[in-house]
Amino acid sequence: MDSEKAIMKTLNVALVGAGTIGRMHARHLWRAIDGARLHGVADVFADGAKACAEQNGGVRWTTDYNELLADPAVDAVVVASATDTHPDIVEAAAKAGKAIFSEKPIAKSIADGERALGAVERAGVPFQIGFQRRFDPNFARIKQAIVSGEIGKPHIAHLISRDPGPPHVGPVGLGGGIWFDMAIHDLDMARWLMDDEAVEIYTQAGVMIAPGLEKFGEVDVAVMVLRFANGGVVTIDNHTDSAYGYDQRAEVIGSKGAISIDNTYPNNAVLSNAAGLHHSVPLPYFLDRYQAVYRDEIQVFVNCLLQNTPMQVGVKDARASLALAVAAKQSHEEKRPIKLG
Amino acid sequence: MDSEKAIMKTLNVALVGAGTIGRMHARHLWRAIDGARLHGVADVFADGAKACAEQNGGVRWTTDYNELLADPAVDAVVVASATDTHPDIVEAAAKAGKAIFSEKPIAKSIADGERALGAVERAGVPFQIGFQRRFDPNFARIKQAIVSGEIGKPHIAHLISRDPGPPHVGPVGLGGGIWFDMAIHDLDMARWLMDDEAVEIYTQAGVMIAPGLEKFGEVDVAVMVLRFANGGVVTIDNHTDSAYGYDQRAEVIGSKGAISIDNTYPNNAVLSNAAGLHHSVPLPYFLDRYQAVYRDEIQVFVNCLLQNTPMQVGVKDARASLALAVAAKQSHEEKRPIKLG
């Protein structure tokens, strides 16, 4: 983005990856984002790319994302493809000089991550990583309580993230598993809330739900403990088969008080009968809970591009969260605390 | 109580009525009240009187309460007999010069009430009526919010009292029915919380639960609306067959805010599973919910006697609540608003 583009009114955004999350981004870019428009869709599956393009304004589509990167009309790229393809696409988009919004994780290894993020740094292109929870009103309220001093210096935080279904054992090489798909969100949240960097991580994890997962080198339950530079301690609870649905809560205690957040629910009705008082389970999955937030993070990305202001969740966050996820996995495998950076 | 007795350390209390609530008072007087001891038990059923006396310290017992009233050692009487007997016993106790704690209601008609309360006033004996909810920490918190000005001038209050079982259709002449057993508590609470006297009452009531109740002149669901002298409005919801158990809540909105209270529960656990989030029903009945409060009201009665301070819930409250209950019933029967005093 050169300065000329900064004054333009509407950004052209290309989408790479027309899966579940990519289609959601496409819908938002088509109808719900100010200052940007969907320009094209790329997906290795032609049918998916075509359908997504047609349903969102009839924009161009392709099975080769390089075509979109080569399109001078494209100002920015949203990378929502399979996890393993993130490093290559981000690297290519950086080399093409496009502003980049990438879904998390940036990669599943330090080497791949550095390849992509190094390219971004060398190209000097704006880059936002998709930690959407930072834009959620509930998590943001905790952050505000810490930044404003309402709870004083943060001492201990507890983060709970539980997925509603048994872990999906797909073809090897796809998906990030518990460390790179789930924990990485909480590891980023821990850094953001504590406003600090972790210096040590210890993991207790195992296969409790889906026997056989071990052979993929995966676990389905993990508990992590992080110590931060300033002494603060964070626990993370990742469970992949919550019977009551998608569960994401957080709590922080500091020197002056504590703050906690609950899930969000389809309704808040309480039904009372002889068997007890009954409340709905939480909104069932991340696309339900964070629907508006996914729109908002793209709007923030677009606003920063249009106003030429720094990205709010950038290269440093992509890099640090990856390092933590790698260390969490290592701690589990080596059964010892791992020191960081 | 003459001045000589005011300096004594331990009051002798006679109990009249050894039913469910009488036995509870006996237990408290035996082991849990400071400055008083159970001195004797009277009940028209000899077995009940005897068992209650034996289980609570082996005190004297009788089927004729006049024997206890004639006992010069008796300082105070707790009247916990059947509703219809309250006026006679209170009148006799007043004439005997005893301090009196009477369960509510004082009577089921204005005439009977005046006979008993007039005797109390003429004798000048201390008198407390058993509106135990005033001593409950939750209702007391609302009162405090109003007295302290936290919510400003009270505008509207809602009181909900729902019993957990279908109305008991006993022999005619026993029990106070919805107006004198249930509503009278809420009518007193309305006066206490609004810190004002009602000037009009309107009732919507009927038989919704137990067909056949009409022939006893009773209803099983009643909604009342009271207007107070200062303009405040109170609604009362009385339901006699709450599927989820004993339910007593209140809410008041004033010029500066609102305050509400919930029920109390055997535990506060939340069980989450695929069917929802589940919480226990409230404590099942008034003896469970107000167990400690029933002790406290007797302790307050004893303290006031020992310290020679005015009764906290006295003749005025017994009289006004009775007038309101009579008017609530009249409004239902005549299907029009009833003006008060």
Place this chain on the structure above:
Amino acid sequence: MDSEKAIMKTLNVALVGAGTIGRMHARHLWRAIDGARLHGVADVFADGAKACAEQNGGVRWTTDYNELLADPAVDAVVVASATDTHPDIVEAAAKAGKAIFSEKPIAKSIADGERALGAVERAGVPFQIGFQRRFDPNFARIKQAIVSGEIGKPHIAHLISRDPGPPHVGPVGLGGGIWFDMAIHDLDMARWLMDDEAVEIYTQAGVMIAPGLEKFGEVDVAVMVLRFANGGVVTIDNHTDSAYGYDQRAEVIGSKGAISIDNTYPNNAVLSNAAGLHHSVPLPYFLDRYQAVYRDEIQVFVNCLLQNTPMQVGVKDARASLALAVAAKQSHEEKRPIKLG
């Protein structure tokens, strides 16, 4: 709407009234409604009409709504103008053969209401009245509990609607006051939830907040009690200056259980410190709380038009809610219960 139009894919909708709520409808029609598009805007204030039209796709605008009614391209009209203008505009739109969505109330008198609704019936045009709360997930959950039998036969309901600011004393003739702006929503909700028609209403109301309001014939606090044909009783609490913001809750007890709903909040964080546990006040106003619901009710209107299915909240509901609001006011003025229909 003739059958030819029923097969079209996109309806042209004209908006009459570009005030706060009209501009919201315009935004939704422009970007967020499937199967319809904003076609034009009318407002007596030219600047308002023009700005609204320009900000929402640059559609045509006028100060004379008759121009839009005369436009054969217009399929449907959304009436969001000042309350007093509803009857004339609805009547004219009906005569022009347009499908009509009208904000509530249809009128402030039975005569005006009949003039408008009679015209709708004679013209046979589809008509939806804007009781948006019926589409709210929380109120809808209560309705579901009643319809499905979860709580059995409904006995008593309590509806609370409190506005966050002192009543706006505008020029005489504008606005519906507590009866036609506030209570009418709750009166409709009472009918919908009880699935029954009211046979009697009694009101206790007065000026508690804004002295001087009496000279406009208005009150700022009102409590209503309705008896329904099947014996059910509903109370309505309307307060116009809630210190803690917009408050809309409901509770129903039936023969098998009860169900209650709470407000919605900007976040669900609980801050704990030495002063207590603190939670945000509810979303501040109806446009915040019901933002998505206002979109949904128009989508339902459009869907019914496109699919040629009956309106879900129609002439009967507009008529009955108006009759109840008139009776509620009359009960207050005549200080007696009013029988209905």
Place this chain on the structure above:
Amino acid sequence: MDSEKAIMKTLNVALVGAGTIGRMHARHLWRAIDGARLHGVADVFADGAKACAEQNGGVRWTTDYNELLADPAVDAVVVASATDTHPDIVEAAAKAGKAIFSEKPIAKSIADGERALGAVERAGVPFQIGFQRRFDPNFARIKQAIVSGEIGKPHIAHLISRDPGPPHVGPVGLGGGIWFDMAIHDLDMARWLMDDEAVEIYTQAGVMIAPGLEKFGEVDVAVMVLRFANGGVVTIDNHTDSAYGYDQRAEVIGSKGAISIDNTYPNNAVLSNAAGLHHSVPLPYFLDRYQAVYRDEIQVFVNCLLQNTPMQVGVKDARASLALAVAAKQSHEEKRPIKLG
């Protein structure tokens, strides 16, 4: 306790230690426990022993607990003295053949603990250790959910225990510090809830609140992670200066659901005003929260003695919790996970 005593109706109980918690036990034994009576009080401070004895029935008192142990009338001993004296007193009481209720911890070292518990085992006397939370209705509800299978096999538990004041830095040698006073309760609770034994513990702890505590070898914040034999993982959060008061909550997720419990509060009122919705802080300290529970655990002890049934929280629990507290401290000091038994 020989068989002769098992048929007696009322046990004579001697109290050793008339500090805060000892005086509470004395009150309960005097007035609120069925089947037992307070027989005598010993405390190294004569004034304390005398006052406690006089206020609770005027029983005998002494500064030498051996006098009470030598009294053949004494059936059981309640040990509520300073932590460091527990091993000696328990050992002596065991040798004297008395039934023993000991406050936790049994000791602050494995060696001392074994000396005391070994004596108990050799003497074959009944022994209960004071983990009163097991008798709390909230924690008991979690246990029930696990035992009954409601939440399936437990996977992860979180225990939070936060004290309301800065840690008390008393004379060296008194008090158990965070490991033996606070954590030991949670370590016992972890074992009880998971119905399993821990095989590894890892601690992250430090001085965050009271600088200077390090020189006593103490910390004021500690987070522990335990792995159990069956794979379950438990985190424990111990904080010694919670701004909002005493905080003890728990949550367990299993294969079929989750269960969590909240604190208990002096009242449940919600005050709503412009600044938010406000709720009281929890009951301020352990004596408030667990008042009834402290009575109940002694009643259970007495019942088991009278009925000659096994102690419910016995030698095994005292031993295992001590081993865990020692390991938690060691993990902190050696900065590595510690394997157990």
